[in-house]
Amino acid sequence: MTRVTGSEEPLAGGAPAGRHAVVVGGGLAGATAALALADAGVRVTLLEGRPRLGGLAFSFQRGDLTVDNGQHVYLRCCTAYRWLLDRIEGAALAPLQNRLDVPVIDAGRPEGRRLGRLRRDPLPVPLHLGRSLAAYPHLSLAERANVGRAALALKGLDPADPALDDQDFGSWLAAHGQSPRAVEALWDLVGVATLNAVAGDASLALAAMVFKTGLLSDPGAADIGWAHVPLGELHDRLTRKALDSAGVRTEVRTRVTSVSPRGDGSWSVEVPGETLHADAVVLAVPQREAHDLLPAGALDDPGRLLGIGTAPILNLHVVYDRTVLTSPFFAALGSPLQWVFDRTRASGLREGQYLAISQSVAQNDIDEPVAVLRERYLPELERLLPRARGAVVRDFFVTRERAATFAPAPGVGRLRPGARTKAPGLYLAGAWTATGWPATMEGAVRSGVGAADAALSTLGRPRPRHLFAGNGTAGRGTPAPAVREGLR
Numbered sequence: 020m021t022r023v024t025g026s027e028e029p030l031a032g033g034a035p036a037g038r039h040a041v042v043v044g045g046g047l048a049g050a051t052a053a054l055a056l057a058d059a060g061v062r063v064t065l066l067e068g069r070p071r072l073g074g075l076a077f078s079f080q081r082g083d084l085t086v087d088n089g090q091h092v093y094l095r096c097c098t099a100y101r102w103l104l105d106r107i108e109g110a111a112l113a114p115l116q117n118r119l120d121v122p123v124i125d126a127g128r129p130e131g132r133r134l135g136r137l138r139r140d141p142l143p144v145p146l147h148l149g150r151s152l153a154a155y156p157h158l159s160l161a162e163r164a165n166v167g168r169a170a171l172a173l174k175g176l177d178p179a180d181p182a183l184d185d186q187d188f189g190s191w192l193a194a195h196g197q198s199p200r201a202v203e204a205l206w207d208l209v210g211v212a213t214l215n216a217v218a219g220d221a222s223l224a225l226a227a228m229v230f231k232t233g234l235l236s237d238p239g240a241a242d243i244g245w246a247h248v249p250l251g252e253l254h255d256r257l258t259r260k261a262l263d264s265a266g267v268r269t270e271v272r273t274r275v276t277s278v279s280p281r282g283d284g285s286w287s288v289e290v291p292g293e294t295l296h297a298d299a300v301v302l303a304v305p306q307r308e309a310h311d312l313l314p315a316g317a318l319d320d321p322g323r324l325l326g327i328g329t330a331p332i333l334n335l336h337v338v339y340d341r342t343v344l345t346s347p348f349f350a351a352l353g354s355p356l357q358w359v360f361d362r363t364r365a366s367g368l369r370e371g372q373y374l375a376i377s378q379s380v381a382q383n384d385i386d387e388p389v390a391v392l393r394e395r396y397l398p399e400l401e402r403l404l405p406r407a408r409g410a411v412v413r414d415f416f417v418t419r420e421r422a423a424t425f426a427p428a429p430g431v432g433r434l435r436p437g438a439r440t441k442a443p444g445l446y447l448a449g450a451w452t453a454t455g456w457p458a459t460m461e462g463a464v465r466s467g468v469g470a471a472d473a474a475l476s477t478l479g480r481p482r483p484r485h486l487f488a489g490n491g492t493a494g495r496g497t498p499a500p501a502v503r504e505g506l507r
């Protein structure tokens with residue numbers, strides 16, 4: 020039986036002292052909502068079913084190695100996630116590149132591997148990418164010119180236009196003169212990693228959101244950041260510390276089994292062995308769990324939540340006896356490998372090198388046995404990294420996330436609910452809710468802020484001044500104009 024400790028809740032009758040909110044789910048969305056509510060003076064209990072916080076972005080031990088379940092990156096334009104990093108005092112542990120620089124190795128050429136780079140210059144948009152695009156060796160001259168034209172057309176799209184959500188990005192790219200090679204070597208290179216879908220399977224609205232915000236808003240918007248420590252250090256340890264300091268009561272290994280209205284405007288939240296009473300409840304769990312926990316009448320058509328599909332991401336982990344990669348990461352073309360990251364220092368490995376390979380859109384590989392994946396991918400690493408050819412593989416293992424993201428398919432926008440339900444006091448959060456963003460850490464944090472805002476207005480509490488303000492008005496000062504533009 021799970022004991023929810025330290026509860027001041029009366030189990031039956033009696034008014035709780037002050038306002039009490041229960042947040043269900045300790046991923047980034049739930050942790051954000053809990054922090055925001057606590058910062059506004061609400062008494063908060065955060066309930067997480069697993070033994071740790073962090074949800075889909077976590078770490079575990081494998082012998083001496085600390086492993087992330089999946090490589091995560093964010094961009095400078097992810098202002099809400101950056102706000103959270105600041106709030107938990109973790110920003111220095113997940114720094115951003117000074118300037119976007121992505122090595123792209125093409126292993127598919129008959130004459131051998133070729134290195135290109137996607138980087139930016141300190142120039143205004145869209146000139147910041149002009150020089151890099153003009154020199155990008157993986158596209159022909161005509162393809163490069165066409166990319167520029169499509170980018171300008173993309174800039175004119177409004178990602179919030181519902182008509183865009185019904186179209187697929189691949190058809191739009193084809194209609195705008197993009198060759199299959201341009202889609203592979205540029206649009207999908209970025210889109211697969213950010214959307215977890217190839218262009219033909221992605222909503223044009225979500226793709227336009229990603230490319231406009233990341234590449235066509237502020238010159239620095241696409242600078243890449245990633246954790247230089249295990250993800251668990253940020254999303255579990257530091258988050259837990261911030262929650263504790265804010266006075267949040269956090270219970271892990273505590274799975275909520277039902278959420279129901281009590282009839283007096285308050286809520287009952289059941290965990291095995293105990294009932295909590297709350298004035299507001301934020302459900303920050305995946306869409307299927309939210310569907311199962313929502314009381315009748317909370318949404319007009321709760322079945323829609325089940326229409327939001329999921330998409331897998333596979334990570335391959337390879338420990339070599341020596342250094343085989345000298346840059347922090349690269350992206351691959353002409354190979355089934357996608358993005359390769361050096362995780363040696365973050366993992367605590369003392370000798371050799373540890374590479375994490377992030378494979379999005381992993382439907383074909385996600386259920387393959389480790390031996391098959393090893394046979395398929397180790398030779399690819401040798402093709403891309405000449406130094407890997409003579410190196411000894413000390414360890415090879417995989418992490419599989421079958422529901423890593425919601426599927427960003429055309430039409431998904433209509434299925435994603437906002438933070439408010441029809442039941443006063445009950446709110447939804449999660450990267451899958453209607454944030455306008457694809458399934459990202461940024462979307463999760465934004466959804467947590469949105470749910471907290473909605474709850475605060477019902478609870479009659481003022482919004483904390485330092486809380487991320489969304490839509491480009493981040494609480495820590497005036498946003499870059501381009502970020503404002505990108506989020507329109």
Ligand SMILES: Cc1cc2nc3c(=O)[nH]c(=O)nc-3n(C[C@H](O)[C@H](O)[C@H](O)COP(=O)(O)OP(=O)(O)OC[C@H]3O[C@@H](n4cnc5c(N)ncnc54)[C@H](O)[C@@H]3O)c2cc1C
Nearest residue numbers: 044046047048068074075089091092275423449450459460
């Ligand atoms: C391998 C991988 C790679 C990724 N790469 C990136 C990336 O590079 N950049 C990026 O921005 N995003 C990336 N993502 C996506 C990102 O991790 C997610 O969008 C984000 O973490 C989702 O957060 P969330 O809080 O919305 O949901 P979740 O993380 O799913 O959190 C929900 C929580 O609710 C808990 N829960 C469920 N039911 C109950 C219950 N009944 N009671 C109590 N608790 C419950 C779950 O245990 C979970 O902890 C990646 C995801 C994966 C898996």
